[in-house]
Each structure stands twice: as C-alpha cells, then as structure tokens.
Amino acid sequence: MEKKRPSKGCSPLGLIKKIAGLGGSSPDTGKGKSKSSPITNQVSHGFHLVKGQSGHDMEDYHVAEYRKKKDHVLGLFAIYDGHLGDRVPTYLKDNLFDNILQEPNFWEDPTSAIINAYHSTDKLILEKSMQLGPGGSTAVTAIVINGKHLWVANVGDSRAVICRNKTAEQLSVDHEPHSEKKRIEKQGGFVTTLPGDVPRVNGQLAVARAFGDENLKAHLSSEPDVRGIRIDSTTQFVILASDGLWKVMSNQEAVDVVKNIKDPQAAAKRLTTEALTRKSKDDISCIVIRFG
Template structure:
C-alpha cells in the first residue's frame, strides 16, 4: 500500500489486456497489501490550512488487507483540492485498488464538477460502478464500500458514501455524522421490490440475499440487481467552528460511537497521531475487521 497516490489513467482497452492491468498498478504504486500503513501531509498552499493523517491496520479475520485509502492534494483551475477516501473491499482487493486509482479522476473530470459538485459526484459514482461491472472478468466478482471527501480551497467540504464506511465532523466539540450507513434492514423495501431479500440469522447482522452486510456498494456483480451504487452526498461549508473530520471504515465504527471518536482525538493536534490513536483504541476494543482511518484538520 502506498503512502503517496499517483494519478493513473485506466481505460476499457487497457482492462481487456487481462489481469496484468491490476498487477501493473500494484507494482507501479506499491499497493500490495501490508499489515499497517501510516502517514500525514498538508496543503502546500500558504493560504489554505488543511492537514491530514492516516493509519490503516489489517484485521484479524483471516484474509489479506482489503482496505485502501487516498490522501492527496491537487491543483485544478486555480483551485486546491484535498482528496481523501477510504475503500473497504470484500472478496479481494481488485475493486478497491481500481477505485483508489480512478474514482477521483472520474469525479473531477465530470463536466459539471465546478458548477454542480453534487451532481458530478453522483454521476461519477454511477459511471465508475458501471465500468467495474462491465469489466468484472478482469476486476473480479468482489466489491467495495466507499467514503470520499473533497475539500475545495479549504472552504468547502463535499462528502459522499456508499456502504458503511463513515464520515464524522467535529464542530464546536460535538460529533455530527455526515454520511448514511447503508444497512440492508433500512433498505429492505427497495431490495425486496427489486427481487432480493434480507436475512438476519441468530448472532449475525442483516445481509442482502444472505450474503452482503451493506445495501450499497461498488461492484458485486452477482448481487447488483439488488444493490445500489447511488451515493449520499453532503456539502459542509468549512467555517471557524469546524475543527476536524474523521473518515473511517466500519472496523472502527463497529466498536466506537461518533462522539467517543471525536472526544478521543479532539486534544490531539497531530492528525497522524490522532488517526493512529483511533485504530489503536478499536483494536483494544477487539475489532477484528480491517481498521482504516483518516483525520483531516482545519485551521
């Protein structure tokens, strides 16, 4: 897994060359799974005060690391974009690897991005999912949840998600969940209307068709008739009352409430230390899933 993200263009023609497409991405960007990854950075613009830290830890569920992240800054059209994401994969790492390399490219290349970011994000999520499904022979049958955050010039925050990876903002010391956990039981009516079903076995969580524990995701071709890739999108103006944002996979949120997470890291000014503190606490609380966390600080 890389601490630096490089822009990688992927097209349908390159996908059809076979599985070497994903192997090349992993080799070039050092994306092979590891037990942990950590790092930090900040905007190089002196007028934009945004800093971030991340920490990812492989879980104890007996499979390779399937979480990936993005944390980088790009300049576009005289604007500075902070791009942050966590992708929580299942049934392999090819779909989250593809998302890491391409989702933000797809979003910011949408013609409507600068005038209507909300529509651009929704369109890009949809087109990205279609590409993954159309190329499932190379990308595999798996899927991924996603939570993405785009900070424009340190002033505007656009958050989107599908699945149960979550974004929580700290404003005046209080936690405010910006995303929606897309759980099967909350979308049962839609799933059943589309010909699927939701089961809840004793000691287990609700699952779509007895398999997947989220109602929305990228990929998952075998379940796609009953899954959605429509993201929830939220805009937050970044004012003086916004202190920081936490992005994390469900490996954190399964064992920690929103306010607990905010209270735990509020006194910690270094966002990398804060992210590591959250993952360490989740491990102490016996979380067995992969645990991935990004903390974005403003001001």
C-alpha cells in the same frame, strides 16, 4: 466490511503485537498538508490502516492527496473497504477521483458530478468483472476545496464524521440492508437476519449499497449520499474510517478520543489503536483531516 467468512481468534500477545504495529503486515501510516495562500486555508491530514484478524488479505485502501485544479487547491481523501478480494477497492483508488473531477459540471454542481461519477465508475467496474472479479467495495470520499468547502459522499458503511466545537456530527449515511429492505425486495432480493449475525442482502452482503458485486447487483445500489458543507471557524476536523472502527466506537466517542490531539497522523493512529483495544477484528482504516 465483509461477506461471511470464518473468524479467527487472537491470543493476548497477538493483540498486543497488533496494537503496537508488530507482527503480520505492517500498518500503513502517513501524513501531509496543503499549502496555504490568500485564497486557501491550510488543511492537514494523517492516516493509519491496520489489517484485521479476519483470515484474509488486507482489503481496505485509502487516498489522501492534494491537487491543484483551475487555481483551486483540492484535498482528496477516501476510504475504500473491499470484500471478496481487493481488486475493486484498488480500482476505486486509482480511478474514482479522476472520474469525479473529469465530470464537466464538477465546479458548477459538485453534487450531480459526484453522483454521476459514482454511477459511471460502478458501470465500468461491472463491465470489467472478468478482470476485477466478483467482489465489491464500500466508499466514503471527501473533497476539500481551498480549505473552505467540503463535499462528502458514500456508498456502504464506511463513515465520515465532522467535529464542530468538540461535537460529533455524522456526514455520511450507513446503507444497511434492514433500512433499505423494501427497495431490495422490490428489486427481487431479500434480507436475512440470522441469530448472532447482522442483516444481509440475500444472506451474503452486510450493506445495501456498494461498488461491484456483480452477482448481487440487481438488488444493490451504487447511488451515493452526498453532503456539502462550508468549513468555518467552528470546524475542527473530519474523521473518515471503515466500519472496523465504527463497529466498536460511536461518533462522539471517536471525536472525544482525538479532539485534543493536534497531529492528525497521531490522531488516526490513536483511533485504530483504540478500536483494537475494543477487540475490533475487521480491517481498520482511518483518515483524520484537520482544518486551520
């Protein structure tokens, strides 16, 4: 997701190199899994990130790790899609989950803890704007507790989709300017839609909620949508991805592409490759989390 920038084309050879992971910066890819125990179900994950063709440095960052807290095993996963630089998504990568887990009510009320941490983290980013610059970032975060409970939160248009019985269900909310036009106008901003372009806040930003963006903050929100669900035998996997994937693929199409791929790293790579073949030019970041 980005503000307005000149687009650059790509030759067929260049696209082939991109799909193969050749040329330009190397893709970031990997996988891992949690340890299972009598009180935890095993969780495995894979990720794959590819730089886009937008003429700027990679601005997508991810988190995919496991931590043990109070005899619980936590899977922490996130996609941060930056704009106007990578400082804000880098800050989120280093700090957001720590801030969530340090909330005193995290174990009793995860929803409130996540909302509070999103707000406090955004406040810190704005206070550090001299160091972090004028840019911002979307976020979609997922916290898996003992392989049995999942908490998803997001601001912006990076998305979380769950697959149950091979059917896709979106867990996050795309915070698009046209859907929040009344709030933006009430806060003194405006939404423009120029021919051939997407709706933008004050003609600049293509999302209505984000971290950072000091110059637009009076019209933006950092309020996350939060969803908690129980993981059961029908829950197969979750896809977290930046809009570089979702611009060219529906939720069900993404699920159908990888529903039979058991290796989550191979699944994440397959999704990014498919997005490239569909001519996505944005940075593409994807995490696939498998259960059981």
